[in-house]
């Protein structure tokens with residue numbers, strides 16, 4: 001079969017583009033753990049603070065040493081604005097919005113989710129090193145968007161205040 005030279009160039013070009021795209025998907029999936037949402041939980045955005053799941057935002061240390069962080073996002077702040085979490089233990093962030101769509105990105109990590117009113121976003125991340133991470137809202141949410149931030153402080157082993165420990 002005789003294929004014209006230009007036809008062949010375009011053909012291999014198309015194959016190359018597909019290979020590049022598949023490689024990009026593979027790298028983002030396996031190396032950067034970029035996943036589509038799999039957690040589906042709804043909430044009434046008008047009554048977030050009365051909802052027992054979000055009535056007491058903050059960090060709760062579980063009996064196994066892991067942490068559960070409950071966060072409410074609103075224009076233009078996160079509650080709480082500062083979270084102390086343990087190093088080397090799974091930290092599950094649960095976030096919802098009271099008003100518009102926000103973002104929740106823990107800088108320096110791949111912990112990053114949209115926060116959509118009416119839904120609870122949940123992700124689990126284990127911090128390997130103690131330190132401080134800036135949390136930013138990365139979805140434009142209004143005039144104060146650029147001021148919307150918080151802080152995750154990863155405490156050295158055994159340093160998380162005992163007051164936040166939840167007894168079973």
Ligand code: CUA
Pocket residue numbers: 074075076101102103137138139140141142144145146148
């Ligand atoms: Cu909240 Cu941008």
